């Protein structure tokens with residue numbers, strides 16, 4: 001069987017082989033669901049198979065080998081462009097994106113050779129065409145990856161500057177008022193309070209940034225697990241958020257045993273991010289409902305529910321990616337889009353997980369699930385884990 005027919009007919013087998021490789025070798029792929037991982041690889045492959053069937057002149061082949069495709073809008077290039085920008089948005093690095101093509105190419109050639117094709121002039125020619133088309137797709141994908149990465153970096157720097165400037169200008173104005181007040185011997189507690197609040201906001205932005213940068217450097221998030229009563233942690237966070245959001249209702253209920261072994265400050269940060277999001281993105285006239293579920297022996301979960309329109313299924317998982325914000329915040333530019341990423345990193349550092357469910361009946365529920373005991377977390381080979 002010719003190579004392009006083989007690719008079309010055996011695409012399931014090729015995808016299974018490719019997927020096994022990707023799951024093993026590409027850390028960012030481990031968080032992706034199989035469908036998302038397969039989708040674009042399949043499209044790239046189908047487009048490559050189609051490209052191989054197109055007649056090609058000697059001149060076109062020479063141009064292609066020099067990286068100057070004469071069909072820049074070809075299906076292969078287009079699929080690869082989408083692939084490149086999707087991978088940039090999914091936390092892949094450029095090596096991993098290129099590794100996907102290597103895996104795809106190796107899977108195709110290995111399975112085709114195993115099928116025992118007769119290797120005449122036509123088959124060798126097809127193999128050359130296949131490699132050319134793959135190279136072209138790889139180049140297009142990397143180019144788009146780089147463009148998307150640069151766009152995200154610029155967007156991030158823009159949002160960061162905006163975010164830092166707002167509290168900074170409050171601090172400067174209030175500081176100025178305080179200097180004047182001191183000259184006139186007049187106390188100004190409200191201005192002092194604004195200085196403190198602005199500074200806290202900047203501190204929390206910088207803390208988030210540091211967590212993000214550290215986790216991106218492959219250090220993972222460090223956690224120091226101790227005996228903790230989850231109910232006490234959640235009550236503390238909920239009390240703080242109630243005080244900061246007068247008029248909002250935040251309910252908290254506990255089922256079963258709320259004790260576990262975890263990093264108290266990190267878990268408090270995760271709960272605070274989730275309840276903070278529910279307050280920010282849920283309608284102001286509906287309650288936010290937090291619930292600790294300790295009814296299972298080996299795990300404990302905290303979930304936070306809010307009302308409002310459901311989050312579309314297609315965008316749900318991407319909300320956990322760093323620097324991803326919903327459409328409403330893109331416009332106003334209030335946040336960095338790091339909150340849920342940090343929640344998931346904290347859950348993973350405890351060998352747990354973070355997830356979201358959203359529908360019109362129940363609303364939106366973000367949950368964190370943790371193993372109850374330290375032993376599960378401590379025995380795992382997680383590099384960021386540090387026991388005190």
Ligand SMILES: Nc1ncnc2c1ncn2[C@@H]1O[C@H](COP(=O)(O)OP(=O)(O)OP(=O)(O)O)[C@@H](O)[C@H]1O
Nearest residue numbers: 277278281319325326329335336337338339340364
């Ligand atoms: N409870 C929720 N209900 C509806 N949408 C939500 C909820 N939580 C998060 N989102 C959506 O997910 C996006 C990402 O949330 P995340 O907490 O990661 O970032 P952020 O809130 O935009 O910024 P940051 O938390 O860094 O200040 C939000 O911009 C919002 O669109």
Ligand SMILES: [Mg+2]
Nearest residue numbers: 277335339340
């Ligand atoms: Mg948030």
